[in-house]
Amino acid sequence: MIEAKRDGGISDVADTMRVVRVWDPVVRSFHWGLVAAFAVAWLAADEVQPLHEPAGYAVAALLVLRLIWGFVGSHHARFAQFMRGPAATLVYLGDMLRGRERRHLEHNPAGAAMIVALMVTLSGTALSGWLLEQSIEEARAVTFVGEHGSREVRGDKTLKEVHETLANLALVLVALHVGGVALTSWRHRENLPRAMVTGRKRPPGANDVT
Numbered sequence: 324m325i326e327a328k329r330d331g332g333i334s335d336v337a338d339t340m341r342v343v344r345v346w347d348p349v350v351r352s353f354h355w356g357l358v359a360a361f362a363v364a365w366l367a368a369d370e371v372q373p374l375h376e377p378a379g380y381a382v383a384a385l386l387v388l389r390l391i392w393g394f395v396g397s398h399h400a401r402f403a404q405f406m407r408g409p410a411a412t413l414v415y416l417g418d419m420l421r422g423r424e425r426r427h428l429e430h431n432p433a434g435a436a437m438i439v440a441l442m443v444t445l446s447g448t449a450l451s452g453w454l455l456e457q458s459i460e461e462a463r464a465v466t467f468v469g470e471h472g473s474r475e476v477r478g479d480k481t482l483k484e485v486h487e488t489l490a491n492l493a494l495v496l497v498a499l500h501v502g503g504v505a506l507t508s509w510r511h512r513e514n515l516p517r518a519m520v521t522g523r524k525r526p527p528g529a530n531d532v533t
Contacts, residue, residue: 342525343525343527344522347397347399349388349392349400350392350522351520353388355520357382357445360378360379360382361493363375364381379448379452382445382448386445389442390442405430406439412436415433419433424510425531425532426527426530426531427532427533428527429533431507434503444489448490448493458479513525
């Protein structure tokens with residue numbers, strides 16, 4: 324697109340208006356679906372158990388979907404495309420502290436490390452929750468029901484502690500993730516939450532990493 328300047332010159336404004344597609348519909352649906360499922364599971368943990376369990380299963384299903392899509396999905400969705408080792412992640416974090424980190428078209432090394440941390444933590448949370456529910460069902464099956472009705476049935480105490488600890492850790496990671504997204508959006512003048520809605524980002528510059 325060419326725009327005429329008032330001084331008679333011309334300015335190619337295409338560079339400021341062009342966008343490139345990065346995140347496909349599966350990645351975007353996974354991201355926001357996971358946000359919703361985890362929020363429901365967390366808020367309903369103690370008071371609304373009939374909502375907590377389905378939300379937990381939704382988290383597990385979404386994680387399985389993302390794991391598969393990370394190997395067979397579109398170019399930018401594949402783990403091999405954006406995952407970096409510990410050394411590269413530490414270098415990137417050091418650059419962030421100095422305010423000189425480069426913009427990444429895909430996930431930056433810190434974001435990629437956070438994806439791994441969240442997926443592992445949420446997988447452990449979902450698995451421990453399922454095991455806890457199985458222990459509750461087993462306890463319920465052998466609970467004596469007397470004339471005063473059935474007593475409260477509790478699952479394995481250790482599993483409950485593991486489940487709650489992992490859920491709390493996941494919440495901390497989510498907070499760090501949101502903070503990192505806000506910082507990166509500000510540093511690079513790019514609305515990353517909007518990019519995860521539309522799937523589009525501005526084209527890479529000369530110093531950006533693709």
